[in-house]
Amino acid sequence: MPRWSAEYSASRGDEHRRCALSEPTTDGRRLKGERRRQELIEATLRVVARDGASGVTHRTVAREAGLPTTASTYYFAGIDDLLCAALTSVMDKDAARVQRLTAETETLEEGLRGLAEMMADSAADPADRLADNELYLLAARRPELREPVRRWLEAVAAFARRHTDDPMRVRLFVGALDGLCLQSLLVERPPTVREFEAMLRELLPG
Known part of the structure; x- marks a missing residue:
């Protein structure tokens, strides 16, 4: 096999290994993000039931969900x-x-x-x-x-x-x-x- 072919194959192998390693991490982050977003939605419903829609703020929802306020502002503008x-x-x-x-x-x-x-x-x-x-x-x-x-x-x-x-x-x-x-x-x-x-x-x- 020509040297450039061997080098190309090696680089492609490295790339595939990097992708294989990154995919589970990406999936895990996405699942965590979806789970956190759902927690914030459920917390919003509890705040609405208790205080009405006017009681919904990023701070009250995050507190209800047991998350930092930045989590609410991250997922919901x-x-x-x-x-x-x-x-x-x-x-x-x-x-x-x-x-x-x-x-x-x-x-x-x-x-x-x-x-x-x-x-x-x-x-x-x-x-x-x-x-x-x-x-x-x-x-x-x-x-x-x-x-x-x-x-x-x-x-x-x-x-x-x-x-x-x-x-x-x-x-x-x-x-x-x-x-x-x-x-x-x-x-x-x-x-x-x-x-x-x-x-x-x-x-x-x-």
Whole structure:
């Protein structure tokens, strides 16, 4: 083998070894960054549930997460970015649950039962639901935050459209479901699964 070929092969081998060594480090840093970002989002939701959206600052979120303030400013340039990430997290999680119900249940009865269980689970954890609604109402004043809300509403509408072709009933179902979730925060005893299911059945009789 010519000398230059041997040198080239050796240099390429060194390069591959460097890449092989750096890839796990890069992956590890990315995973750590994603984990830290999620911790900050969850901390934001806890602050919103306790103090409202107005209580969200880089300092309060970082303190809630047990991280330095610089961590919050590193991953989120401004408070709007934190609020948008928190709203997106909760709306997309709820939308995904409804989408799974729509795809995996075969009958209206199964779907309504699953939706009632989801609503009862949510009502049983008022802190989480309070944070959801704080951010939901914030989107009413901030158009730039409305896209995650739109995805949630569309997921509920898609569920209803699977069982009715009446557009007015679809709109009624979507609006009433939101109202039932909000009302569950204001009563001493939130509805049970059976009660939620009975109300949903009145809205979407099939």
